[in-house]
C-alpha cells in the first residue's frame with residue numbers, strides 16, 4: 001500500500017532535493033533512501049524519545065528495500081544536546097564506525113537531532129551526505145529544509161554551524177501522532193510564521209483551520225506542512241546563504257533566541273514558544289515605529305494565543321526577565337552588521353521586511369512593556 005504524498009522540490013542546482021510530505025510515507029521510503037545510500041545502510045542518528053517510537057518503521061522500510069539496518073546512534077533528547085560535548089561525542093561515535101566519503105547519515109528526530117546530525121555530516125571527512133526524517137511539526141515545516149545546521153554556544157543560539165543541504169527530506173506526518181501537545185504547539189508557531197511573513201491568505205486559513213492542524217487532523221496537518229515547506233523552499237531557493245530574503249525566516253527569532261538564551265536552552269522555553277513571543281514583539285515594534293496597523297498585530301497575537309501559545313515573556317512562569325541582558329544577547333545575533341541589529345519587521349500580516357536602523361529606544365520600550373505586562 002503506497003500512502004499519497006506531496007513532493008516539494010528545493011531547487012539549488014547540484015544541491016537540489018525533494019521534500020516528501022504525507023501521512024504514513026516512512027514505511028514506503030526504503031527505495032528512496034537506498035537510491036541515495038547506493039543500497040548501503042545509512043548511519044541513523046536519533047534521540048531517546050524518537051528511537052523507541054519510530055526506528056522500527058524506518059528499519060522495516062530499509063529491510064524492504066534490501067538494506068540490513070545498522071544500529072542507530074541515540075543522543076539524549078532536548079535542546080541541551082545541541083552543544084559542543086554532544087557534537088564531539090557524535091563525531092567520535094560515527095568515526096568509530098569506520099566511515100567513508102560515501103557514508104550517509106540519517107537524522108530521525110526533531111530539529112535538535114537534525115541540526116546536530118546535519119552539522120556532523122557537514123564536518124565529517126569535510127562533508128558527507130545526510131537525509132532528514134523529521135518527526136516534530138517544527139522540523140517538518142522548518143528545520144529539516146534549507147540546510148542550516150549547527151549547535152549552540154554559551155554566547156548564544158546556533159552560533160556554530162554550517163550550511164549543508166540534506167539529499168532528501170521525508171516528512172511523515174503520522175509520526176506526529178506521538179508528539180506531545182506542547183511540542184506540536186511550538187512547531188505550530190513556525191507554521192504561523194510563513195503566513196505572517198508573506199502568505200496572508202494562508203494566515204487567514206490558519207485562523208479558521210489552525211486548531212485542526214494542532215489537533216492532528218490528517219488533511220489539515222498535511223496541507224499546513226506542505227504549504228510551509230513550499231514557502232521555505234521558495235525562499236531558500238533564491239537565497240541559500242541568507243544574504244537577502246532568507247532573513248525573513250528569522251521573524252521573531254532575534255527576540256526569541258535572546259529569550260531562549262536567558263532561560264538556558266532547556267524546557268523552560270521551547271524554541272517555537274520563543275518564536276511565538278518574538279513574533280508578537282516584532283509586530284509590536286512595527287506598530288510602535290508606525291509601520292504596521294495595530295489591528296494586524298492584534299490578529300497575530302490573538303491567533304497564537306487562541307491555539308495556546310505564549311505571546312508575552314510573562315506567560316512563562318518563574319522567569320525574572322532582564323531587559324539589559326536580553327538586549328546584550330540580541331547584539332550577538334548573526335544578523336548584526338556594523339554593530340547594528342537587523343530586525344524583521346512587518347507592514348502588516350504577510351508583509352515582512354528587514355530593517356537595520358531600528359530606534360534602540362523603541363526596542364527597549366517594547367521589551368520593557370512586555371516583561372512588565
Ligand SMILES: NC(=O)c1ccc[n+]([C@@H]2O[C@H](COP(=O)([O-])OP(=O)(O)OC[C@H]3O[C@@H](n4cnc5c(N)ncnc54)[C@H](O)[C@@H]3O)[C@@H](O)[C@H]2O)c1
Nearest residue numbers: 049077078110111112135136138142143148175178179271
Ligand atoms: N535548521 C533550521 O533551519 C531550524 C529551523 C527551526 C528550528 N531549528 C532548531 O530546531 C530545534 C527545535 O526543534 P524541535 O522543536 O523539533 O525540538 P526537539 O528536536 O528537541 O524535539 C522536541 C521534543 O520532542 C521529542 N520528539 C521528537 N519527535 C517526536 C515524536 N514523533 N514523538 C514523540 N516525541 C518526539 C524529542 O525527543 C524532544 O523531546 C531548535 O534547536 C531550533 O533552533 C532549526
Ligand SMILES: O=C(O)C(=O)C[C@@H](O)[C@H](O)[C@H](O)COP(=O)(O)O
Nearest residue numbers: 142146148157158246249250253334
Ligand atoms: O532557515 C532559516 O533561515 C531560519 O531562519 C529558520 C528558523 O526558524 C530557524 O530557527 C533557524 O535555525 C534560525 O537561524 P539562525 O541563523 O537565526 O540561527
Ligand SMILES: [Zn+2]
Nearest residue numbers: 190253271275
Ligand atoms: Zn525557528
